[in-house]
Amino acid sequence: MNNSTVKSFNKSPIGGFRGLFNSDKITKGVLLLSSFVILFVAGGMIFSLVEGAIPALKSFGLRFIWSNNWNPTEGKENYGALPFIAGTIITSVAALLISLPLSFSVSLFLGEYYRGTRMAKILGTMVDLLAGIPSIVYGLWGFYVLRPLLIDLGLPNQGFGIFTASIILAIMIIPYATSLSNEIITMVPNELKEAAYSLGATRSEVIFNVVVPSARSGIIAGYILSFGRALGETMAVTMLVGNANIVPDGFFGTGNTMASVIANQFGEADGLKLSSLIAIGLLLFLLTGIINAIGKFIIKRMG
Amino acid sequence: MKNLALLILTVFILGACSNSSNKQGGEKAGTSKVTLTAAGATFPMPYYNMVFKNYTSEFGTLLTYGGIGSGGGIRSLTDKVVDFGATDAYLSDDKLAEMPAEVVHIPTVLGAVVIAYNLPGVDDLKLSNELLEKIFMGEITNWNDPAIKANNEGLALPDMEITFVHRSDGSGTTYIFSDYMTKISPKWADAIGTGKSLQWPVGMGAKGNPGVAGTISQTEGAIGYIGSEYAFAQKIQTALVQNSAGNYIEPSIASVSAAAKGEIPADTRIMLTNSADPESYPISGFTWIILYKEQNYDGRSKDQALATVTFLDWLVSADAQGDAEKVHYAPLPDAAAEKAKAILRSVTFGGQPLLK
Numbered sequence: 031m032n033n034s035t036v037k038s039f040n041k042s043p044i045g046g047f048r049g050l051f052n053s054d055k056i057t058k059g060v061l062l063l064s065s066f067v068i069l070f071v072a073g074g075m076i077f078s079l080v081e082g083a084i085p086a087l088k089s090f091g092l093r094f095i096w097s098n099n100w101n102p103t104e105g106k107e108n109y110g111a112l113p114f115i116a117g118t119i120i121t122s123v124a125a126l127l128i129s130l131p132l133s134f135s136v137s138l139f140l141g142e143y144y145r146g147t148r149m150a151k152i153l154g155t156m157v158d159l160l161a162g163i164p165s166i167v168y169g170l171w172g173f174y175v176l177r178p179l180l181i182d183l184g185l186p187n188q189g190f191g192i193f194t195a196s197i198i199l200a201i202m203i204i205p206y207a208t209s210l211s212n213e214i215i216t217m218v219p220n221e222l223k224e225a226a227y228s229l230g231a232t233r234s235e236v237i238f239n240v241v242v243p244s245a246r247s248g249i250i251a252g253y254i255l256s257f258g259r260a261l262g263e264t265m266a267v268t269m270l271v272g273n274a275n276i277v278p279d280g281f282f283g284t285g286n287t288m289a290s291v292i293a294n295q296f297g298e299a300d301g302l303k304l305s306s307l308i309a310i311g312l313l314l315f316l317l318t319g320i321i322n323a324i325g326k327f328i329i330k331r332m333g
Numbered sequence: 334m335k336n337l338a339l340l341i342l343t344v345f346i347l348g349a350c351s352n353s354s355n356k357q358g359g360e361k362a363g364t365s366k367v368t369l370t371a372a373g374a375t376f377p378m379p380y381y382n383m384v385f386k387n388y389t390s391e392f393g394t395l396l397t398y399g400g401i402g403s404g405g406g407i408r409s410l411t412d413k414v415v416d417f418g419a420t421d422a423y424l425s426d427d428k429l430a431e432m433p434a435e436v437v438h439i440p441t442v443l444g445a446v447v448i449a450y451n452l453p454g455v456d457d458l459k460l461s462n463e464l465l466e467k468i469f470m471g472e473i474t475n476w477n478d479p480a481i482k483a484n485n486e487g488l489a490l491p492d493m494e495i496t497f498v499h500r501s502d503g504s505g506t507t508y509i510f511s512d513y514m515t516k517i518s519p520k521w522a523d524a525i526g527t528g529k530s531l532q533w534p535v536g537m538g539a540k541g542n543p544g545v546a547g548t549i550s551q552t553e554g555a556i557g558y559i560g561s562e563y564a565f566a567q568k569i570q571t572a573l574v575q576n577s578a579g580n581y582i583e584p585s586i587a588s589v590s591a592a593a594k595g596e597i598p599a600d601t602r603i604m605l606t607n608s609a610d611p612e613s614y615p616i617s618g619f620t621w622i623i624l625y626k627e628q629n630y631d632g633r634s635k636d637q638a639l640a641t642v643t644f645l646d647w648l649v650s651a652d653a654q655g656d657a658e659k660v661h662y663a664p665l666p667d668a669a670a671e672k673a674k675a676i677l678r679s680v681t682f683g684g685q686p687l688l689k
Contacts, residue, residue, distance in 0.1 A: 099532075100532065101532040102503070102528055102529075102530045102531065102532065103525065103526040103527070103528045103531055103532060104526070104527075104528055105526070106526065106532075173547075173551070174551070177551075187496070187537065188494075188496045188537075188552045188554070188555070190537050268501070268540060269540075269544075272537035272538065273501035273537055273538025273539065273540075274533065274536070274537050274538060275532070275533070275538075284537050286501075286538075290501075293540075294501040294502045294538070294540055295501075295502055295503050295530060297401055297402035297404060297405050297502055297503060298402045298403060298404035298405070298502065298503025298504060298529045298530065299404060299503060300404055300407070300408060
């Protein structure tokens with residue numbers, strides 16, 4: 031809004047009234063208030079996470095991160111977060127690796143090869159639909175459909191474990207990586223591509239030498255976002271990962287993740303155990319924060 | 334400056350609003366219907382859901398129950414956000430001392446933890462104490478193990494891996510199960526012990542009784558422990574377990590009731606696992622409601638306190654207990670109900686007993 035309209039507004043016949051409840055000032059006030067609320071909530075969360083985690087961090091120190099012994103039995107209490115940190119990172123990285131070729135191809139399909147065709151529209155809608163499916167539905171599908179399939183293929187542990195959880199996570203994060211990469215690929219200026227074509231480049235040469243390099247930062251940001259989502263995913267993972275509080279003994283072994291152990295155990299937890307769960311929450315918060323910061327850094331660097 | 338004034342004004346108005354509505358709510362609660370709030374164990378939830386609803390339709394007192402787990406029930410009572418809590422494991426002397434005021438236990442119903450398994454065509458599996466220890470500690474890993482065969486002559490046990498499914502969340506069910514395992518196996522007592530959640534040597538976790546029941550019924554070769562009411566309602570195969578007299582007992586309402594035939598202490602804090610009664614199913618236990626002995630705290634009205642104890646008195650009476658079997662729980666034996674009633678008569682408001 032420019033200055034002159036604001037002035038003419040104030041000069042209207044009921045100027046005094048407008049002066050008191052000046053719409054601009056109200057907007058400003060509301061915006062300011064909402065921003066403060068967000069700041070207050072985020073700050074409050076960090077504060078309560080840190081406050082709650084203090085007893086666990088005090089009694090275990092850095093050992094909390096490196097110890098793989100999670101023993102809630104009274105008298106032998108010891109809490110180490112390593113099994114869950116390992117489980118979270120292994121499942122998320124595996125999910126990212128599994129989803130990478132799929133979402134990369136789909137985003138090229140949608141954004142370059144078949145851009146604007148009916149086929150691309152249908153596929154694009156399907157990908158968006160995947161993003162809208164609730165986590166619990168993915169979990170159910172994994173439990174009743176994917177798991178029996180994997181048992182038939184000879185997967186140990188009755189189909190439960192890190193591998194199964196990673197597949198489900200991969201499917202869940204495909205839409206996030208795909209839609210962002212697709213959007214960035216579509217935004218690559220036509221002039222660039224036309225210039226390459228006029229130099230005699232083939233279609234695949236244009237894609238890998240022009241489109242992908244210029245969309246690089248956006249594509250990477252998309253994957254980092256989807257990685258962040260995989261880190262925090264709870265419900266579908268907890269239904270398939272096996273919930274064994276150990277460092278997974280291989281890719282097909284059972285394990286547990288940070289989000290999953292919190293969801294499972296906070297209900298009955300008290301004292302040191304509750305504090306340890308909150309400390310895991312704090313670690314997860316830091317981990318996602320770091321991942322997001324890396325993502326932002328890459329976008330800034332490359333964009 | 335003006336912005337700030339506006340902000341302060343808004344806060345003031347909002348504050349005034351909430352103040353007046355609070356007052357109205359308070360007056361209403363005193364004159365008309367009383368609402369009782371409770372939270373805790375999930376183990377007795379099917380029973381509580383049914384009898385709480387019956388009580389509301391019969392006497393008009395509104396009741397809400399949140400199945401947030403025994404630990405949550407104890408925490409809610411400590412924070413004084415509920416009228417009473419519910420738990421499957423009684424509070425230890427240490428825990429009782431930590432509570433802000435004296436707490437009493439009211440047993441409400443008896444439940445059992447059953448050993449459920451999924452082996453098509455293999456019924457009435459008998460598991461001795463030794464087999465339980467070896468299976469759950471990962472020493473026996475196949476169903477055709479000679480030790481299982483020797484104990485179950487005539488059963489066609491398949492060559493199949495044993496998959497142990499335990500709870501992934503903390504739970505009173507796990508507490509009762511591990512309390513039993515601790516009593517029958519020194520090795521278990523030493524390596525694992527008793528608790529609402531444990532450091533499991535083998536197996537995989539599933540969330541809640543429904544989660545474990547679902548995983549077992551979906552997985553051939555699985556074995557695990559679940560609250561009896563879920564096993565009975567879903568007709569899952571259950572194993573016969575050896576009690577302290579050496580008899581193999583099928584979990585049933587009658588065999589669970591038998592577990593409470595022995596001597597019960599005045600404060601009812603007792604684990605009934607591995608009961609001495611020869612007819613008893615050994616993995617049985619009480620579930621309790623916990624409340625403060627002195628009900629005049631935090632500005633509670635006398636009406637509220639009276640409604641609480643009146644309801645609990647009804648809950649342990651024959652009226653409510655008669656419905657327990659409908660949802661596969663065993664009713665309190667008379668001796669336990671008498672003790673519960675005596676405890677309720679010791680609950681006071683300002684030093685005066687609420688019930689006569």
